[in-house]
Amino acid sequence: MHYSFLNLAWQALRGHRDWQPTWRDAAPREQYDIIIVGGGGHGLATAYYLAKEHGIRNIAVVEKGYIGSGNAGRNTTIIRSNYLLPGNEPFYEWSMKLWEGLEQDLNYNAMVSQRGVLNLYHSDAQRDAFARRGNAMILAGADAELLDAKAVRSMLPMLDFDNARFPIKGGLLQRRGGTARHDAVVWGYARGASKRGVDVIQNCEVTGFVREGGRVVGVETTRGRIGAKKVGLAVAGSSSRVAALADMRLPIESHVLQAFVSEAIKPFIPGVVTFGAGHFYISQSDKGGLVFGGDIDGYNSYAQRGNLPTVEDVCEGGMALMPAIGRVRILRSWGGLVDMSMDGSPIMDKTPIDGLYLNAGWCYGGFKATPASGWCFAHLLARDEPHAVAAAYRLDRFETGHIIDEKGQGAQPNLH
Numbered sequence: 001m002h003y004s005f006l007n008l009a010w011q012a013l014r015g016h017r018d019w020q021p022t023w024r025d026a027a028p029r030e031q032y033d034i035i036i037v038g039g040g041g042h043g044l045a046t047a048y049y050l051a052k053e054h055g056i057r058n059i060a061v062v063e064k065g066y067i068g069s070g071n072a073g074r075n076t077t078i079i080r081s082n083y084l085l086p087g088n089e090p091f092y093e094w095s096m097k098l099w100e101g102l103e104q105d106l107n108y109n110a111m112v113s114q115r116g117v118l119n120l121y122h123s124d125a126q127r128d129a130f131a132r133r134g135n136a137m138i139l140a141g142a143d144a145e146l147l148d149a150k151a152v153r154s155m156l157p158m159l160d161f162d163n164a165r166f167p168i169k170g171g172l173l174q175r176r177g178g179t180a181r182h183d184a185v186v187w188g189y190a191r192g193a194s195k196r197g198v199d200v201i202q203n204c205e206v207t208g209f210v211r212e213g214g215r216v217v218g219v220e221t222t223r224g225r226i227g228a229k230k231v232g233l234a235v236a237g238s239s240s241r242v243a244a245l246a247d248m249r250l251p252i253e254s255h256v257l258q259a260f261v262s263e264a265i266k267p268f269i270p271g272v273v274t275f276g277a278g279h280f281y282i283s284q285s286d287k288g289g290l291v292f293g294g295d296i297d298g299y300n301s302y303a304q305r306g307n308l309p310t311v312e313d314v315c316e317g318g319m320a321l322m323p324a325i326g327r328v329r330i331l332r333s334w335g336g337l338v339d340m341s342m343d344g345s346p347i348m349d350k351t352p353i354d355g356l357y358l359n360a361g362w363c364y365g366g367f368k369a370t371p372a373s374g375w376c377f378a379h380l381l382a383r384d385e386p387h388a389v390a391a392a393y394r395l396d397r398f399e400t401g402h403i404i405d406e407k408g409q410g411a412q413p414n415l416h
Contacts, residue, residue, distance in 0.1 A: 003107050022187055023067075023194035028201050028226050032060045034381055035219055035228040037206050037242060039063025040072040041182075041367065042359055043234035044189035044200070045374020046381070048106075051196035053375070054382040059198045060228070061190075062221060064205035068186040071236045074304065074336035075367040076259045076281065076293045078272055080117045080177035081142050084133045087392030087404040088345060089140040092365070094389045095372030096142070096176060102371060108188030110180050111286070116271035117177030120152065120159075120321075122166040126276055130172040137174070145173045156273065159322050166277035166320065177272060179283055185370060209246045209356070216246065216355035232357040232381050234373075237302065237337025239360035246353055251342045251398045252361050253413040255296040256335040258306035260314065262328045264288030273321070280317030289331060292318060296338060298414055306335045338363060344416025345404035348377055348386065349395040357381055358395060363416055 001007070001020050011018060034050065036043045039061050050056045063069075079099050081092035103110050121127045127146075134144035148170045153161055161168055194200050201223070210218035210225060218227035235242050237254045265288055274281040282292035294314035297306050311333065319326055341347060341361030346369070351358050359377045362369060376390035386393070397403055398411075409415040 003109075023190040023200050026060075026199035026201050028060060028062070028204060028221070028223050029199065031227040032199070033058040033228065034230045034232065035059070035226060036061045036232045036234060037219065038070075038234035038236065039067050039190075039200065039202065040070045040234065040236060041186050041189060041370040042236070042362075042373045042377065043232075044186060044193055045370055046232060046234060046359070046377040047198045048189050048193040048196070049375050049378035050382060051193060051198055054378060056382060057197035059193075060201055060226065061193065061198060062201045062204045062206060062219070062226070064203070066202050067190050067200065068183050071336045071338070071366060072186040073183050074259065074334050075182055076283070076291050077179040077182050077367065078117065078177070078281065078283065079112070079180050079368045080174055080272075081368075082117060082119065082133065082137055082144065082172065082174045082177065083406060084136050085404055085406055086140075088406055089136055089142065091372055091376070091389045092369065093137075093140050093142045094375070095369050098371030098375060099180065100176070102185075102188070106188040106192045108184065108191060110184045110188050112178070112180045114176050114178040115283075116173060116175045117274070118147075118152070118155070118171045118173045118271060119274045120168055120171045120276040122169055122277045124169075127170060134172050143174055143176050145175070147171045147173055155270070158268065158324050160320070164320065171276075179272065182367060189374070206242060206245070214354060216353055230355055230357060230381055232359060232377060234359040234377065236360070236362065236366060237339050239339045239358070241302065243358070246356060248351060248353065250347075250358075250360065252339045253300050254302055255299070255338055255340050255414060256301050256303065256306045257293065257296045257338045257364070258310055258314070258333055258335050259291065259293040260311075260333045261285065261331050262290040262325070263331050265290070265328060275317050275321045278317040278320065280314060280321060282318065290325065290328060296340065296414065302337060304335045304337055306333070338366070340413035340416060342398055342411040342413055343403035343405045344407055344409070344413075346373075346393050347395050348373070348380060348390050348393040350380070350384070351395065
């Protein structure tokens with residue numbers, strides 16, 4: 001079914017009786033060309049682009065829960081491409097270009113809103129670092145504007161300019177950045193993949209890998225054995241646990257990343273704002289709630305819930321930036337399970353085990369990377385070679401020293 005205004009009007013006249021399911025809830029078959037483990041945004045996007053761009057349709061996406069039950073629905077919905085290093089910036093800029101055409105491509109309203117992302121700076125040294133990042137973005141084909149305090153005040157008069165402990169001196173603005181509806185992105189990719197013949201299999205947890213002569217030739221699941229020529233892992237915070245089933249240890253730690261939404265208020269924040277003197281970022285949803293988050297919890301965990309010290313730290317950052325939100329009540333919070341790599345950048349590569357491919361280590365960048373991650377992982381699975389914009393995401397870079405340390409904080413996942 002093609003979604004359009006005319007179709008909506010026709011269904012309304014018929015009492016909305018003829019809408020079809022968004023995707024097929026398929027049962028597993030015995031054999032596939034490719035199995036994607038993980039039914040989040042990255043896994044479904046991979047299956048979609050495999051079918052659309054490479055003509056491979058004998059694909060299964062297996063998800064241990066229901067579609068959208070993992071990190072895909074547990075983030076703050078921000079999309080941007082304001083990175084610095086050459087290994088990262090071209091990739092995220094390609095993702096931004098895919099975001100800009102995503103709704104037309106999928107024929108699905110993902111609520112992509114390019115309302116702008118503003119990173120505030122609070123010192124001369126930070127201004128120089130942001131100027132460098134902005135120049136790198138422009139060289140990679142992205143957009144970037146360095147604003148002074150006056151320009152920021154005209155955009156965001158509610159910020160604390162006069163009495164702040166960390167005075168706001170300006171910001172780096174990417175106008176093409178913004179937000180998208182996380183659930184809708186997953187649903188759209190699931191629908192697009194299913195329309196092209198991909199089997200989307202829910203409630204199907206992978207419990208092991210089937211090997212022949214050292215090569216992975218399928219997976220053991222709670223719904224039986226499923227064979228495949230290739231298996232791709234896209235399971236985010238569970239990457240280490242699933243890889244361990246194949247006796248593989250990854251350079252990844254899993255941490256909880258909490259997010260929050262407030263009660264609905266009148267329009268207050270026009271875009272996405274980040275605090276440069278602490279880890280705090282905030283935007284406002286279409287429903288009026290303030291959506292915000294901060295640092296990961298400092299300890300390793302596979303639980304999708306956080307702890308109170310991080311809640312306090314996030315709220316302190318918000319109050320330091322804009323005291324006006326102090327009387328707004330938090331409505332709810334949630335925790336996503338992020339796979340933090342040793343240099344803070346992702347991994348997309350063939351593993352040392354023949355037939356097994358890895359898409360992991362996205363740290364804070366997972367949601368915004370969704371389209372390009374699917375595009376590039378599909379390219380890797382179809383052609384057995386990395387896509388040009390993802391060539392730096394090698395698994396062996398930690399052995400060879402070719403790390404992509406975007407924040408310059410070394411091999412400490414909890415600092416990235």
